[in-house]
Amino acid sequence: MRRMPWPGRALAKSVLLMAAASAVIFLCTAALPGDAADLIAGGRATPEELARLRAEQGLDRSLHVRYLDWLSGVLTGDPGVSLITGRPIGELVAERAGVTLTLTVAALAVSVPLTATLAWAAVRGPRWLRPTANALIVAGAALPQTVVAAALVAWLSAAWGLFPPVSMLPAGEPPWSRPDLLVLPVLTLALPIAAYGAALLRGAIADVVVRPYVGDAELRGLSSATIAFRYVLPMIAAPATRLLAVTLGGLVAGAAVAETLFGLAGLGELLVTAVSTRDVPVVQSVALLAAAVVVAGLLAADAVAPRRPSKAARP
Amino acid sequence: MSRRGLTVRGLTVTDRAGTLIVDRLDLRIVPGEVLALVGPSGAGKTTVLRAVLGALPSGLTHAGGRIEWHGAAVRAPRRWRRRTVGFLGQDPASALHPLLDARAAVREALPRAARTGGAEERALAEVGLDPADIGQRRPHQLSGGQAQRVALARALAGDPELLVLDEPTSALDPAALALALEQVRRRRGDGRSVTLVVSHDMSVVSELADHVVRLGPGKGNDVAPRTPVRGATTRKPGAGAEPVLEVRGVTVAQPPGGLPLLSDVDLAISPGETVAVLGPSGSGKSTLLRVFAGLHPAEHGCATVVGEPLPWVVTERSPAAVRALALVGQNPLGVLNPARTVGAALARPLRTLRGLSRRVAREEALQLLATVGLPQELAYRYPAALSGGQRQRVALARALAGGPAVLLADEITAALDARTAALVFDLIDMLRHDSGLAVLAVTHDPAVAARADRVLRVEGGRLHPDSCSHHDDRRLSLDAL
Amino acid sequence: MKRANGSLLKRAGGTADGSIPARSAEQDGSPPAKRRSPAVFVFGGLSGVVLLVALGGEVMAWHDPAAIVAPPWAGVASGLPFGADALGRDVLARVLAGGRDLTLTSLAAALTASALGVAGGLWVGWSRGRLGRAVAGAADLLLALPLLLLALLAVVALPGPVAVIAGTVLGGTPLTLRVVADATAAARHTGYVEAALSRGEPGGTVLLREVLPAHAGLVCADLGQRLVLAVQLAAALNVLGFGPAPPAPDWAAMLRENLQGLGLNPAATIAPAVALAVLAGSVAALSHSLVARDGLS
Amino acid sequence: APGTASTGTASQPVATDIVRYAAPGSPSNAVTDPHGLLPGESDVVRMALTYDVLTVPGADGATKPRLATEWRPDTTLTRWRITIRGDATFSDGRQVKAADALFSLRRMGKKEAENFGRMAMFDLDASKAIDDTTFELTTRKPYAEVGKALEGATFVVPEGSDDFGKPVPGSGPFRPTNKGGAQAVVYERNDTWWGPKPPAKTIEVRAVPDPQARAQALLSGQVDLAGGVPATLAKQQEGNSAVRLLRRPGATLYPLVMRMDTKPFDDLRVREAVRLALDRQQLLDTVFLGYGEVGNDLITPKDPTSPPNLAQPTRDLAQARKLMADAGLAGGVELTLHTTTAYPGMDSAATLISQQLAEIGMRVKVAVEPADTYFSAVYARKPFYLSYLGGIHFLDVVRVTLTPDSPTNETAWKDRTWSADLDRALAEPDDAKRRGLLGDLQVRLREQGGYAIWALSDRLDLAKAGLSGVPEGIGFASAFIDQVSLDG
Ligand SMILES: Nc1ncnc2c1ncn2[C@@H]1O[C@H](COP(=O)(O)OP(=O)(O)OP(=O)(O)O)[C@@H](O)[C@H]1O
Ligand SMILES: Nc1ncnc2c1ncn2[C@@H]1O[C@H](COP(=O)(O)OP(=O)(O)OP(=O)(O)O)[C@@H](O)[C@H]1O
Ligand SMILES: [Mg+2]
Ligand SMILES: [Mg+2]
Numbered sequence A: 001m002r003r004m005p006w007p008g009r010a011l012a013k014s015v016l017l018m019a020a021a022s023a024v025i026f027l028c029t030a031a032l033p034g035d036a037a038d039l040i041a042g043g044r045a046t047p048e049e050l051a052r053l054r055a056e057q058g059l060d061r062s063l064h065v066r067y068l069d070w071l072s073g074v075l076t077g078d079p080g081v082s083l084i085t086g087r088p089i090g091e092l093v094a095e096r097a098g099v100t101l102t103l104t105v106a107a108l109a110v111s112v113p114l115t116a117t118l119a120w121a122a123v124r125g126p127r128w129l130r131p132t133a134n135a136l137i138v139a140g141a142a143l144p145q146t147v148v149a150a151a152l153v154a155w156l157s158a159a160w161g162l163f164p165p166v167s168m169l170p171a172g173e174p175p176w177s178r179p180d181l182l183v184l185p186v187l188t189l190a191l192p193i194a195a196y197g198a199a200l201l202r203g204a205i206a207d208v209v210v211r212p213y214v215g216d217a218e219l220r221g222l223s224s225a226t227i228a229f230r231y232v233l234p235m236i237a238a239p240a241t242r243l244l245a246v247t248l249g250g251l252v253a254g255a256a257v258a259e260t261l262f263g264l265a266g267l268g269e270l271l272v273t274a275v276s277t278r279d280v281p282v283v284q285s286v287a288l289l290a291a292a293v294v295v296a297g298l299l300a301a302d303a304v305a306p307r308r309p310s311k312a313a314r315p
Numbered sequence B: 001m002s003r004r005g006l007t008v009r010g011l012t013v014t015d016r017a018g019t020l021i022v023d024r025l026d027l028r029i030v031p032g033e034v035l036a037l038v039g040p041s042g043a044g045k046t047t048v049l050r051a052v053l054g055a056l057p058s059g060l061t062h063a064g065g066r067i068e069w070h071g072a073a074v075r076a077p078r079r080w081r082r083r084t085v086g087f088l089g090q091d092p093a094s095a096l097h098p099l100l101d102a103r104a105a106v107r108e109a110l111p112r113a114a115r116t117g118g119a120e121e122r123a124l125a126e127v128g129l130d131p132a133d134i135g136q137r138r139p140h141q142l143s144g145g146q147a148q149r150v151a152l153a154r155a156l157a158g159d160p161e162l163l164v165l166d167e168p169t170s171a172l173d174p175a176a177l178a179l180a181l182e183q184v185r186r187r188r189g190d191g192r193s194v195t196l197v198v199s200h201d202m203s204v205v206s207e208l209a210d211h212v213v214r215l216g217p218g219k220g221n222d223v224a225p226r227t228p229v230r231g232a233t234t235r236k237p238g239a240g241a242e243p244v245l246e247v248r249g250v251t252v253a254q255p256p257g258g259l260p261l262l263s264d265v266d267l268a269i270s271p272g273e274t275v276a277v278l279g280p281s282g283s284g285k286s287t288l289l290r291v292f293a294g295l296h297p298a299e300h301g302c303a304t305v306v307g308e309p310l311p312w313v314v315t316e317r318s319p320a321a322v323r324a325l326a327l328v329g330q331n332p333l334g335v336l337n338p339a340r341t342v343g344a345a346l347a348r349p350l351r352t353l354r355g356l357s358r359r360v361a362r363e364e365a366l367q368l369l370a371t372v373g374l375p376q377e378l379a380y381r382y383p384a385a386l387s388g389g390q391r392q393r394v395a396l397a398r399a400l401a402g403g404p405a406v407l408l409a410d411e412i413t414a415a416l417d418a419r420t421a422a423l424v425f426d427l428i429d430m431l432r433h434d435s436g437l438a439v440l441a442v443t444h445d446p447a448v449a450a451r452a453d454r455v456l457r458v459e460g461g462r463l464h465p466d467s468c469s470h471h472d473d474r475r476l477s478l479d480a481l
Numbered sequence C: 001m002k003r004a005n006g007s008l009l010k011r012a013g014g015t016a017d018g019s020i021p022a023r024s025a026e027q028d029g030s031p032p033a034k035r036r037s038p039a040v041f042v043f044g045g046l047s048g049v050v051l052l053v054a055l056g057g058e059v060m061a062w063h064d065p066a067a068i069v070a071p072p073w074a075g076v077a078s079g080l081p082f083g084a085d086a087l088g089r090d091v092l093a094r095v096l097a098g099g100r101d102l103t104l105t106s107l108a109a110a111l112t113a114s115a116l117g118v119a120g121g122l123w124v125g126w127s128r129g130r131l132g133r134a135v136a137g138a139a140d141l142l143l144a145l146p147l148l149l150l151a152l153l154a155v156v157a158l159p160g161p162v163a164v165i166a167g168t169v170l171g172g173t174p175l176t177l178r179v180v181a182d183a184t185a186a187a188r189h190t191g192y193v194e195a196a197l198s199r200g201e202p203g204g205t206v207l208l209r210e211v212l213p214a215h216a217g218l219v220c221a222d223l224g225q226r227l228v229l230a231v232q233l234a235a236a237l238n239v240l241g242f243g244p245a246p247p248a249p250d251w252a253a254m255l256r257e258n259l260q261g262l263g264l265n266p267a268a269t270i271a272p273a274v275a276l277a278v279l280a281g282s283v284a285a286l287s288h289s290l291v292a293r294d295g296l297s
Numbered sequence D: 001a002p003g004t005a006s007t008g009t010a011s012q013p014v015a016t017d018i019v020r021y022a023a024p025g026s027p028s029n030a031v032t033d034p035h036g037l038l039p040g041e042s043d044v045v046r047m048a049l050t051y052d053v054l055t056v057p058g059a060d061g062a063t064k065p066r067l068a069t070e071w072r073p074d075t076t077l078t079r080w081r082i083t084i085r086g087d088a089t090f091s092d093g094r095q096v097k098a099a100d101a102l103f104s105l106r107r108m109g110k111k112e113a114e115n116f117g118r119m120a121m122f123d124l125d126a127s128k129a130i131d132d133t134t135f136e137l138t139t140r141k142p143y144a145e146v147g148k149a150l151e152g153a154t155f156v157v158p159e160g161s162d163d164f165g166k167p168v169p170g171s172g173p174f175r176p177t178n179k180g181g182a183q184a185v186v187y188e189r190n191d192t193w194w195g196p197k198p199p200a201k202t203i204e205v206r207a208v209p210d211p212q213a214r215a216q217a218l219l220s221g222q223v224d225l226a227g228g229v230p231a232t233l234a235k236q237q238e239g240n241s242a243v244r245l246l247r248r249p250g251a252t253l254y255p256l257v258m259r260m261d262t263k264p265f266d267d268l269r270v271r272e273a274v275r276l277a278l279d280r281q282q283l284l285d286t287v288f289l290g291y292g293e294v295g296n297d298l299i300t301p302k303d304p305t306s307p308p309n310l311a312q313p314t315r316d317l318a319q320a321r322k323l324m325a326d327a328g329l330a331g332g333v334e335l336t337l338h339t340t341t342a343y344p345g346m347d348s349a350a351t352l353i354s355q356q357l358a359e360i361g362m363r364v365k366v367a368v369e370p371a372d373t374y375f376s377a378v379y380a381r382k383p384f385y386l387s388y389l390g391g392i393h394f395l396d397v398v399r400v401t402l403t404p405d406s407p408t409n410e411t412a413w414k415d416r417t418w419s420a421d422l423d424r425a426l427a428e429p430d431d432a433k434r435r436g437l438l439g440d441l442q443v444r445l446r447e448q449g450g451y452a453i454w455a456l457s458d459r460l461d462l463a464k465a466g467l468s469g470v471p472e473g474i475g476f477a478s479a480f481i482d483q484v485s486l487d488g
C-alpha cells in the first residue's frame, strides 16, 4: 500500500478529524441529561407541552437527522439558530469573537515566553532552583483558575489598586480600547496556562538535554540561547507545537472562567452557558471552532516533528 | 597581555566517593606547541580535558589545582570556550546534532565573518570528506570515521587558539589519518596555537606531539593489564571444520533499497577463526556487520550460522541463530542505554540468552567485568560515568555474555590503548581457543589485523582477501614507549 | 563442534582471576550507596510529609471538621488559626481532614492516565502500522474536543471519583501518548535499542527495559502533569456535586465554598488553595526525586 | 471577581444622563422573545424597558395600572373588560391597540411551556378585541385576580409579530440601540412615551452572571447599579459612604420541600417535627448573614393576601422528638436532602439543615446536584430538597406547585377541599373577603403542607451614592428601572 504524499495526507487527516470531532461533540451534547426543551421548561411543563416544545425546536427528530442537518448547515455557512435565544449562531459568535480573540492573543503573548522560561528553569536552571521551579510549576498549574483570579484581584486590584477588579468593556467600542481592563483577565488566563504548559514541556526538554550532543555543544561553549533554540527547540518542536495547539483550542473554551469572573461576554462564556442550557447548535459551533484551531495546530505539529529516517529499515 | 598558553598546576579531580581520578597533574603548553596526553583507559585523560575546559561532568569534582590561560584563570569558561577553543570529543558520532547536516555542523563553529565563500566545504575537504556528497548528510547517514572527521573539521574550522582533541583518530583509516594529522601539524610552531590532544595511538603521538604527558595507570580504577596468554594464537582452526558463519552472494545497499555498497560478498568463518576486515572509511564495513546482526536487510544473498539458515530480519531468526551472533557496535556511547547501570546491561543477556537466574546473572556480570579488565564497582554506574574505553569494554562484555559463536566486532579496540587492547584480544583469543569463538573484526588497527588468521579488505564495493602487508609501519605500538 | 556455553565465562573469569589486583577485589560486594543531591532529599522528604498530612491529617484535627464553632466567616483567632468558614466551622480542622479523598482520587487518576498514555505511546511509537496511526488519530481527536464537554459527560455517566479518573484519562492521556510516541519513535534508532533487538529481545521487552527507562524523566514529568489535571478536574467537578457529600471536608469544595468570603476571612480560601498547590507540587517533586540519578537530570 | 473594594481605580467622568446597570443574568442567553422563557433578570429588565406591560406590581405587592388603565369583570367574574391607554405608540409610529395586547396574550398562551403557563386561567380563544382600546378576556373559571394575572410579564408587541430574530417595535419607555454588541445593551429614552418622562437619557444594561463581579463593577465605578450582590460583600460595604445598599425584604426563599406522598413525609407529624427542629435564626444568620428575616412557613409571606401577625414557630426539639416518636421514628430515619449551587448559600443551607435535623434523629445525607439540571432532574421529582422561590405571588405559586394535577406539584399537595376553597375564594368579588379567604388557605397550607419556609433573604443591590428611582418591591416589580436617575 502506498501512502499519500504529505500535504494530501495531512488534508485528508484533518478533514477526517474534523468530521469525527463534530460527530463526537454532537453525541456528547446529546448524551448529557436533559435537553434544551427540558431546561427551558425548567421542569414545570406537562409532557404534552414538552413534546410540543421539542417539536418546535426540532428536537423530536432522530439524532442523525439533526446532526446531518446541522452539518449541512455549517458546510453551507449557516450553523443555524440558538435554541434558547433564537438568534443566529453566526451573529452570536461574531459578536464575541473580538473579545475572546483579544484575550487569547494577549494571553498567548504572555504565556508562551513564560512557559519557556519556567520549563527551562526547571530543567536547566541553577541546580538548587530546579526542584523549586518544578514544584512551583506543578503547584501553579494545580490551582483552580478561580483562585488565581481571586489572588490577582486581591493583590493587583484591591491591595495595590493597579487594575480594575472587573472588566465591563465600554459598550460599542473594540475590546482593546481599554487595555487596563484586560490585564487581569489576561493574567488569569495566561498564568495557569504558562504553568501547565511548562509542566508539559519540561519533560520533553529534560529528555533532550541529557542527549550527548547537547553536552558536547556545551563543551564547545555554545551559549545557552544557541543550545535552547538550535539544539533543544527543534527536537521538542512537535510537543511544543502540539501543546500550543491544545492551549489555543483550550483558550477559546477555557476563557470561560476568566470571562465570567471579570464580566466579559466572550466565546468561552457562550460555550459554557450553551452547555449548561443544552443549546446544542451553539455548543457544536463553538466547540467546532475550537476543534478546528486544535486540529490545525496538531497538523502543524506533525509537520514540524523531526523526521529521522532509520539507519536501517526494519519491518 | 602575556601569551603564555595553557598552564595546569596541581590539578586534582575526585569522584563522589573521594577516589582520586586525577592526582596533582601539572601541564604547560606554550603557543605553537602540541601536547599529547597518553595513558591507559580510565587513567583520567578525558577528565583532564574537561577540567581544562572548566566543565567536569556531574559526579566529578575539581578538588584542587589551577588552570590558567595566558597566565590568568578563566573567568567565564563558556564564553572562553566559544571564542578560544576548538573541541573534539571522544564519541563524535553521538556528539553531532542529529538534525544538522555536515555542512551546518561545521558552519556552526565558524565565526560569523568566515561563513562565506564555501568555508564549510573547504573545512570538510581538508579532512578528506567530499563536501558535495557528505555535506548534505545528517549524522545518522555517516559512517563512524566520517562522523569523526566532520567533528574534527568542526573543531578546526574556526582556527581556534586552543585546540582540544580527545582521541581524534580512533576511527580513521590510514589515508584519513594522514590528512587529519596534517591539519594539526600545521598549527605547530605558529607561535599562536595551543593544542592538547589525547590519543592512544603512538603514531599520532609521535607525529604530532612536542611533549607527551603520561597519566599513570590505575589512577582511575582500572585493572592492570594481564600478561598475554601465550599460545592462544597458536591454535589454528581445523581446515576441514564446518564454517560457523557462511555467507554467499550478499549485496548490501545503503540506504536499504538504494545504491549497492557492497556486492557479492562471500565469506566463510570457521570456529575459532579470526577474520579482520579492513577498508577505507565509509566503505561499508559497519553496514556489513549490521547486516549479519539483523539490523540492516541485505538486498541479495543468503547466509547460515551454526548450520541454521540466517534470515536477514532478526525477528525471523531462530533462537539459536540469534544467540550465535553478537555485535559490538562502533559507537560505544550509543550502544549503552544511559538509563541502565552497567550491571543491569550485562545481566540482561545472561538471563535471556543463557537463562541464568537473577542472582547468578548478577554474579556472572561482575565476573564479566573482571574479564574485560574493569573493576566490579563499575557495575553500579551509569554509562555516562564511564571513560570511553570502559564503555567500549562494557559493550564487549555484554556481547560476550550471551555466549555467541561468532563475535561481530566493529572497531572494538578503537578507544583503547595498546595494552588494554592487547588484554581484550588476549581474552578473545582465549575464548577462541577454549570454545571455538569465531571473530569477524572490522578494524583500522594493524595490531588487530596482525593477530587475525585472515585479513579481508573492502575495495570498490567488494570484499577481497588482503594482498599487502598487515604491518603498516606508520603505527607503532604504545608498548614501545 | 565446540560451542560457547555457560561454562565460557567461568573459565574466562577463572583465567582472569589471577591477574585481578587486590585493589579491585576490595571493591567487590555491596553496591555503593546511590548518591543524590541534597535538594532531592529535602524535597523528597518534604513531599513525603505533605502526602502524609494529606492522607492522614484527619487524626491531627482537634475540632470535629463538621462542627460549628464560631460565627460565619469568623476571622483568625486563638483556637482558630485560620478562622472559620461560611458555616462557622474551623478552617484548619477542615484543611487537615480534607485532603484524603482528593489526594487518593487524583493520584489514582494521574497514575491511570499516565500509565495508559505511556503504554499507548510506547506501542504507537513502536508499531508504525495502520492501527498505530489510527490510535494517534484518536488521540488527536480527543485533544480537539473541549475538555469541558468530556468531563461533563464523565460526571454524568460515572460516579464521582471514577469521573475524575475518566476525565483525566480523556483529557490527559492523548498528550502523554503523543509525546511518548515521539520519544519512542526516536529511540528506535538508538544503538542500545538496536543492540537489544539484535540480541533477539522481543519488542515489548525492548520497550519496557530499554526505551521506558531511558525516557523516565519524560514520563515522570508527565505524571506530574496528569496529577495537575486531575486536581484541576476534581476541583472543577466539585461544583457539579463531585466530592464527598457535605459536611465532609474537601479542599476543592472548600475553595468553592469559601471563595465568596474572601473579603471576610481570606484564610479560609488561602489555606485550602495552598494545600492543593503543595500537594500537587510535592507529588511532582517526589516523583522527580525517585528518578533523579547520576548522569540523568 | 471577589476581593475587597477598590474605588477609584477606573473612575471615569460619569455623564449624569447615563445610568449603567449590571443585572443578574448571562449575556449568552440574552433572549429577544418577550413571551417565552426569560432566563435571567437582565432579560426581564431589557423587556421592561422596551415594551409596555398591562399591569405592574407595586412596592406593596398591590397591582398597579400601566398600559391597562382599567380591568372590570362581569358579575360571573369570567368575562373581563380590559381598557388600555390610547396614547401609546410603538417605535414604528403605530398606535398600540387592544388587538395588539390580545395578540400578545395569545402568544404567551401558546408558549405556556416556556412561561410556566402564565395564561392558563384564560380562555384566550374565547377572548376578543372590542375596539381600539378595549378587549374582553374570558377566564376558564371565575377568577377575581385578573389584574394580578396580567402583572409583570405581559409585554405588548405589535399584532402579527413572530420573528424576534430582528428587533420588534415596542412602546416602552426606552428603545434599544444597536450599540454595545454582546457586552451590553444601550437604551435610549423614548421621548414619546406616554408615562412620566424618564430622567436618564440613556440606560446601559449588562448581563453579568457572577454576583461578585457585579458588586466589584459597582465598587470600581464601572456601573452605577449592581443587582443581586452577595451578602458577604454587602457586609464588607456596610460602612462605605460611596455606595448605597438597597435591601428588598423577603425577595428570595429556599423552601424545604417534603413530598407528602412519600415516606416518611406522608405523616404530618414528621413534617411538623422537621418544622420544629429547624433553628431558623441560625439558618438566617449563617446562610444569609442576617440579611433577611426568619420564616414562619408561609409560602408567600410578602403577598398582600398573606395573613399578618401569625405566631412565629420556634425551635422545640423536645416536641419534635416526641412527634418523631409518635410517628414511629424514635430510632431515626435515613434521608437524602438534595441541593445545588445554583443560588448562593443553597448548599450551606442544606448542610446546616442536615445538622439541625440530626438532633431529632434524622440522618440526612446532603447531595449537591449540578445546577444545570437541578430544575429538570430534582425539582418536583425528589421527595426532599431545597427549592427556590423568588418574589412570585401566591396565586402563581398555587398555579405551578399547588394544583393537584400539575406536573410540578412538588409536595404532592392534593387537598380537594383546599382546592375547592381556592376556587371559591377566586370567585369572591369582594376584595376584603377574598383576601381573608386566601389568607386562610395559606394558613392551612402552612400547617398541613409539605413546605418548611425557614427564612426569607433580602434582595441586596448596591447603588452608587446619588442614584435614585430604583424600584422597590420584589419579583417583577424590581425590573422596572425606567425612573432611575443619577443626580450629580
Ligand atoms: N561522571 C563520572 N562520575 C564518576 N566517575 C567517572 C565519571 N566520568 C569518568 N569517571 C571515571 O574516572 C576515570 C577516568 O575517566 P576518563 O574518562 O577521564 O578516562 P580516560 O583516561 O579518558 O579513559 P579512556 O581512554 O578509556 O577514554 C574512570 O575510571 C571513569 O570510570
Ligand atoms: N542512512 C544512510 N543513508 C545513506 N547513506 C548512509 C546511511 N548510513 C550510512 N551511509 C553511508 O554508507 C556508507 C557505509 O557506512 P559504514 O558505516 O558501513 O562505513 P564503514 O565502512 O563502517 O566506515 P568507518 O570505517 O568510517 O566506520 C558510508 O559512506 C555512509 O556515509
Ligand atoms: Mg577518554
Ligand atoms: Mg564503521
Ligand code: NI
Pocket (backbone or CB within 6 Å): B030, B033, B210, B211
Ligand atoms: Ni615545550
